[in-house]
Amino acid sequence: MNTYRLALIGFGNVGQGLAKILLDRSSWLEERFDTKFVVVAISDMHKGSCYDPDGLSISELLDSIDNTNNLEGVTAPNQGWDSLQTIQDSNADIVIEISYTDLETGEPALTHTRAALQSGKHVVTTNKGPIALYFPELIDLAHKHNVEIGVEGTVMSGTPVLRVGMDIMQGAGITKVEGILNGTTNYILTQMETGMSYSEALLQAQGLGYAEANPDGDVKGHDAAGKIVILANLLMNVPLRMQDVSCTGITHITEKDINAASKEKKRWKLIGVLDKTDNGCEASVQPELLPHNHPLYSVSGATNAITYTTELLGDVTLIGPGAGRVETGYALLEDLLGILKVQTGK
Ligand code: HSE
DSSP, X not given: OEEEEEEEEOOSHHHHHHHHHHHHHHHHHHHHHSEEEEEEEEEETTTEEEEOTTOOOHHHHHHHHHHXXXXXXXXXXXXXXXXXXXXXXXXXXXEEEOSOOOTTTOTTHHHHHHHHHHXXXXXXXXXHHHHHHHHHXXXXXXXXXXXXXXXXXXXXXXXXXXXXIIIITGGGOEEEEEEEOOHHHHHHHHHHHTTOOHHHHHHHHHXXXXXXXXXXXXXXXXXXXXXXXXXXXXXXXXXXXXXXXXXOOSTTOOHHHHHHHXXXXXXXXXXXXXEEETTEEEEEEEEEEEETTSTTTTOOTTEEXXXXXXXXXXXXXXXXXXXOHHHHHHHHHHHHHHHHHHHHOO
């Protein structure tokens, strides 16, 4: 039986989603892959931290969050370790970096990711900050220390758009990417079509675990722009930066705009576009008014979609969840299984 010890840096929506999946799927993982994923440490800046080199009880962790929204009562020989001590001094093989996203500095996730790779630990993350801002450096660091970095959940949660684009469609020649890349804004726009106010819809999106800790990044389009930057770097090998993406969010769209569109059988959608050019890429994120026969017109709620335009296959569209606790937690499992595959060939 292989055992992988996990340290979770952050235990918000996504971490709890992963914990639930690991609990529910543990027998399947053992039977199918002869592998156990054991959570040995959690360090969360608000909820506290605990570390047991022999493994923590996932049900106890989840119960503690349900009952008290912190980890203080969890049975563990070590409490109160900060994120860096957890990364550097725990016996984890894999660090799951799921602290909050900051698309201006990448911190604190950038420091966590560098520290984990430098300590020879694999990293799996859904955090867009460090990946949008520092991917070339981080992949070099991973290679240098002979470890893996998994980033599937940074774009469209567990819908495997990066794996498909980078691996399976690598030879197809992707020339353009277009899509709805933010769950929160698509949810808000969809709810506003039913008569709900912008602020109520945003509150719901936060309650459902779609929005970022600071939802400004969602509604102003920065989250989708970060995903466009990640797609440019990973799929097209173009070192696009956040400031290269022309970006407009949805904050100026009113209920009146939504109703006027509905009358014409049209819908507002926040669309991200990445177009390969001779010298790099052109990239934008902006609200667009789509007619009812447009392929993205019916993509509703927190569902997202991405169309890869390719030289050999024409257009290939992937539609699936773009956000959510379990949906993003599942992205982490995809990357964990990716590491398992590289390490064991299973
Ligand atoms: N806040 C993001 C969204 C989460 O709404 O799409 C997934 O990246």
